[in-house]
Amino acid sequence: MKILVFDIWSDFGHFRKYYTTSSPLTFSFPPPPTVAGMLGAIIGSNKESYLRDFSLDNMRLGIQLINPVRKIRLGINLINTKDNYWKPVHKKKHAPRTPIRTEFLHNPAFRIYIHHQDDALFTKLANLVKRHYAHYTLSMGLSELLADFRWVGLYEGQLRPPNLDELVSVIPEKYFKGDNLILETERRYFKERIPVYMTPERIVESYDNVIWEAEGKPLRLGNRTKEQIIVLENGDKICYF
Amino acid sequence: MSNINRSEILFLYDATDANPNGDPIDENKPRIDEETGLNLVTDVRLKRTIRDYLYSYKKKDIFVLETRDKKGELRTKEERLGDYKNNFDDLLIKCIDLRLFGATIAVKEKTLTLTGPVQFKFGRSLHRVDLTYIKGTTVMPSKEGNKQGTFTEKYILPYSLIAFYGVVNENAANEQQIPLTPEDIDLMLEAMWNGTKNLLSGSKTGQMPRLLLLVEHKEGHSHFGELDKRIKFVTDKDDAALRDVSDGRLEVDALRELLLANKDEISRIKIIIDDRVNLTMAGKKVTVAEVFAELPFETIKY
Numbered sequence: 001m002k003i004l005v006f007d008i009w010s011d012f013g014h015f016r017k018y019y020t021t022s023s024p025l026t027f028s029f030p031p032p033p034t035v036a037g038m039l040g041a042i043i044g045s046n047k048e049s050y051l052r053d054f055s056l057d058n059m060r061l062g063i064q065l066i067n068p069v070r071k072i073r074l075g076i077n078l079i080n081t082k083d084n085y086w087k088p089v090h091k092k093k094h095a096p097r098t099p100i101r102t103e104f105l106h107n108p109a110f111r112i113y114i115h116h117q118d119d120a121l122f123t124k125l126a127n128l129v130k131r132h133y134a135h136y137t138l139s140m141g142l143s144e145l146l147a148d149f150r151w152v153g154l155y156e157g158q159l160r161p162p163n164l165d166e167l168v169s170v171i172p173e174k175y176f177k178g179d180n181l182i183l184e185t186e187r188r189y190f191k192e193r194i195p196v197y198m199t200p201e202r203i204v205e206s207y208d209n210v211i212w213e214a215e216g217k218p219l220r221l222g223n224r225t226k227e228q229i230i231v232l233e234n235g236d237k238i239c240y241f
Numbered sequence: 242m243s244n245i246n247r248s249e250i251l252f253l254y255d256a257t258d259a260n261p262n263g264d265p266i267d268e269n270k271p272r273i274d275e276e277t278g279l280n281l282v283t284d285v286r287l288k289r290t291i292r293d294y295l296y297s298y299k300k301k302d303i304f305v306l307e308t309r310d311k312k313g314e315l316r317t318k319e320e321r322l323g324d325y326k327n328n329f330d331d332l333l334i335k336c337i338d339l340r341l342f343g344a345t346i347a348v349k350e351k352t353l354t355l356t357g358p359v360q361f362k363f364g365r366s367l368h369r370v371d372l373t374y375i376k377g378t379t380v381m382p383s384k385e386g387n388k389q390g391t392f393t394e395k396y397i398l399p400y401s402l403i404a405f406y407g408v409v410n411e412n413a414a415n416e417q418q419i420p421l422t423p424e425d426i427d428l429m430l431e432a433m434w435n436g437t438k439n440l441l442s443g444s445k446t447g448q449m450p451r452l453l454l455l456v457e458h459k460e461g462h463s464h465f466g467e468l469d470k471r472i473k474f475v476t477d478k479d480d481a482a483l484r485d486v487s488d489g490r491l492e493v494d495a496l497r498e499l500l501l502a503n504k505d506e507i508s509r510i511k512i513i514i515d516d517r518v519n520l521t522m523a524g525k526k527v528t529v530a531e532v533f534a535e536l537p538f539e540t541i542k543y
Binding site (some may be wrong): 010013044048070071072074075076077097099101106131132133134135136137139142144145146149157159 | 357358407413
């Protein structure tokens, strides 16, 4: 199967964690529904259709951390809409604005691996990425966090039977048994619970725990991994959602 | 259908002994990325500058604006919408800021969500900045009975040269039926240049626009991206000792390289540069005409 590989990066990123409303924290990488939105931005799927076009039902998606995960916090002045109204003046206990400490990813960069069942859509996407053409302006989670992208290649990929493997992508925990991750020295392992499957009605149907290494280094898995691995012709192995 | 093309904007301005953008939850200190020591300015600060200039100097309708009623009280979003008879189409035709930056408006069962065709990312200084704490005194006591004024304090940056990068996306305008025009973009550019100079507050006086570049692409072509990463501000001094734009030079080699390599995709370039900026290529001082030679450029003046 053909795998399209490209990089996205920006100065800052913010992918809000679903359980943080008033003190927004960010995921360390874009969850699959967010990547669907990015692919939609490149190809020009609108807000109603991108989750259908790039659903995990019809594509295989791998995400690799390229830069180390760094997070910073900035105070952002938001309009205060508490009590369902906005007055741009201080009135009783209602301030016009509300400063919110917001967490951002610093210099995020990710490598995206994608295979899509729809040949026409996949070819179109690959051509646009190669031409560096984005239908809508690509951003890293929020409109003001403009992102750029770069063609890496179109590779042949093979599904790989379970084996002892070093994977470059982040890995959903459900695809291997807990003691199957081979911990190495001088690496820092993290686990994050992210939304994985979102319906076109924007309802999240499944969440997964995903494992990643703080500097984006590969993860080594033992041989009890389920079949969810693709090996590319350049030798890189990824686990897909 | 608006007749605009994909365009990229690079805007450089500097602040001298000023606070380009205070952080409300950090004692209103200038925003600084602690990891790199670079000064940050949010996109909404720049948009405020643009809106205020277009409203005050160009008499344009601006939606996101603090307006007051007869009693001198600020008016609500609902009252603002009433000014336009709650008609969203009318709003878009009248208010230039909605056409440029979009809006999310939700009042009384009416909602309008528009993604702005023009998006800026956060501005970043091209060098590390120094943070200075200024203590002052007031001459008027705050309460009756007090014999003296009190102390004031503020944080400023002695110098910061900030680069903003933005993209104009024609698809976002066309597909949301936003009647954005080339004149709107021109007005926005003027507002960036003149508005930055015209901010009359203690914290923003001392700001000067230094370079404004618009690269318009031919129809069907996408933006190059990251024009802000193609220029460098180089100085022989320590970054924290910078005090003026003439203390360094602006290297534009990579920018020219990019534009020249893709010149078939470019329909036109608009440029305005402050004459105190030292433009250099291959280490030598150059003029605007030399930088954009063989490219379809025009210089603009405000």
